[in-house]
Amino acid sequence: MWLLSNVLFEFTIYLIVDNITKFILINTKLFQLTINCLYNFISNYTHHYSSSKVLIAKKLPEKYLYSYHLKLTNDLRLQQSSLVQLLPRPGILKLHETTCSLNILLQSLASLNSFYSSLQRNINLSRFNYDPIVSTFLDLISQLRANHHTTEYKHANTLVGLSSFISKLSTIYPDLLTKPTTPDIAELFQCITDALNQSLSKQKLVYSKNFSVIGQVHNQKLTTLSLDFLNRMYIETEAQLHNKVTVDNIDAQTSYIIQYIDLTWLLHHIQLGSILKHTFSGQLLHAYCCNKCSHVRFCAEPFQILILPVSKTTITLEQLLSQLTKIEDVDSISCSYCSSQTNQDLERKSTVIKNGTILTKTIPTLSPLVNTHIQPFDQAVSSTANISIPLSTHTSNLATSYKSDRMKCQTLIANFPSILCIQLKRLFYDPVSRTTTKLNTNIIIEPEKILDLSHIHYTTWLGLIDSSMIIPARYQLTGICLNSSNNFHSSSMNQTNSNSKQYVCLYRTDNSQWFLSDNEHKTEINEIDNICRTLCVTENCYLLFYERCS
Incomplete structure (x- = not known):
């Protein structure tokens, strides 16, 4: 009897628990079904009755509104909501x-x-x-x-x-x-x-610790030598190149040309051990070839800003850089080899003249461009012997009698900087009218494209196809400074009225986000490619900063 009553009790408990569980499950499904129906009804109702209406957003507080007070940023194409954020920094x-x-x-x-x-x-x-x-x-x-x-x-x-x-x-x-x-x-x-x-420069930095310097030296043994030893090697290399390189034997002199560039690059960085120089400085190589005797001489010139002349024709930045290596005729520089030969002929003729009836005056050769001592930053280094003044100033002292001996010049990049600063030379100053004219030529810039400058390196010009000799030079655009000035009166090229020049810039942050900076405001850019295709950028881009890719 006790056993039977126990079984009945357990069965009753089971039925109660089972019914409660079923009730909860059924009600949960009904609740979910009800919620889904309400959600679908509300969604369809909202879409049906509000799709044709224009949503009016709340106005932003006045302190957050961006003031496009510069002429450059008044262009409506720079104010589209699809291009910029409404909240500036x-x-x-x-x-x-x-x-x-x-x-x-x-x-x-x-x-x-x-x-x-x-x-x-x-x-x-x-x-x-x-x-x-x-x-x-x-x-x-x-x-x-x-x-x-x-x-x-x-x-x-x-x-x-x-x-x-x-x-x-x-x-x-x-x-x-x-x-x-x-x-x-x-x-x-x-x-x-x-x-x-x-x-x-007062802090003695060792250039050998900077890969941007030593990474471009082909002969790494040179980086371990003292300054005195480098100077002696420089003198020997100059002597080897002076009046001995011609178009026909340039292949045989390749090793001396490479060593000359390595030495000038190292001496350039030893003279002023500043981290800014290691970061922004590069080196150009000018090759001058005489049309008469085919002798070639070289001149190395350091730079912090790579200046590119702008013409009146629309052009891409890559095409503009390629024009850097364009061969040009130079009238203001004479051939040192032809000058020395002419001087010798004149001296021989003067010894034949009797009683001083004809006065013969020898014409001096080129003035020095650089010496073997440490050079100031803005000076060039030449393979012509006994040279000691900057390249930019030596041409005025040339003998006018030899301007007829035209020379061809080609410029190449010998060493690349870690950060390449490019100046687009749009401004031209007329000292007579005291007017600076600006060329609004369209320069097409692709901000997300990697800029490869390997083709304008001097190793390409020498025909060095060995991969170990070719220096990689790939750059990413980081900053674009825009100059929105028009033609204006000024007392000099670099000093103008305060209202004449107005600048803004586009720059990339380390998370690849672009900003438009207008002095007191910084606005986030959503579509940098579209911005760079506007006339505001193509006509006004002036100073560009490229960082070298690792």
Whole structure:
């Protein structure tokens, strides 16, 4: 009896639990079904009755609205919502009109990742006593870069001030940022790098630790030699190349040409061990060939800014770079070999003349271009013996009698910089009318395309097909400085009225996001390719920054 009652009790409990479970499951399915029906009904109703209506977005607070007050950014194509974000980030406080170019330049420099990493790696403020401009510059770049990483606008609502940096820069260049004038952004870049070079050169950097320098030296043994030994080798190499290289035997002199470039490259970096020089400087190789005797001489010239002349024809940047190697006729330079031969002939003839009836005066040969001592940054180094003045100044001292002996010149890149700065030479100054004319030629730039400059390297010109001899030179565009000025009156090429020049820049951050910087505002760019196809960019691109790909 007890067993039977126990079984009945358990069976009753089972039925109760089973019914409760079924009830819960059935109601859950009904609840989900009800929710799905309501969701579908609301969605269909909303789509049916509101698809033809225009949605009106709430207006943004006035403090967040971007003011397109510059002429360049007044173009409606730059204000399309598909191209730019509506919420800009703050930029640099513009103290007065003359700081416009400085603001834009600093925004561009702050976007250069390799440059900033190099500064952090090589500048030790606790160990070395630098000029105050170095610490101020480093702090300024750090503030600008911190703003790039901010994901929300409300966390980046402070303008960066320049008053401290300007005061320190003015002690070195008192007239650079005077209020009546606006400095050219390329000239300003050169002045800032020169000022930092002078301070950073006091820290003895070893160029052998910088791969951008030693990585382009073909004979690595040269990097271990002392300065005195390098100078002696330079003299010997000059002697080997002087008046001995012709078009016919240039293949036999290849090893000396390569050694000449290696030596000039190393001597160039030893003379001023600044990290800025290691970062921005490259080296050109000018080859001069005489039409009369076919002798070839070489001249190495360091550069921080690669200047490309702009014509009146629409052209791509790659085509413009290819024109750098175009062979041109030069009238202002005479052949040292032909001059020496002529001098010898004149001396022989003068000994025949009796009683001084005919006065013979020998015509001097080329003035020196460079000596074997350490050279200033802006000087060129030539394979012509006994040379000691810059390439840019030696042509005025040439003998006019030999201008008829035309020479051909071809320019190639001998050494590539870590960061390539390209200046598109749009401005031309007329000293008579005191007017600067700007060419609004369309220069087509592809911002996402890798720029390969291997084809204009001197090894290609020498026909060196060995892969170990070819230096890779692939660059990525990081910054575009735009000059929106028109024709204007000025007292010089680089100093103009403050209202004549207006600058903005486009720059890439380390996460490949592009920004449009207009002094106190920075606006995020959604479609950089479309922006770069507008006339605002193609007609006004002026200073470009390319970072070398690793």
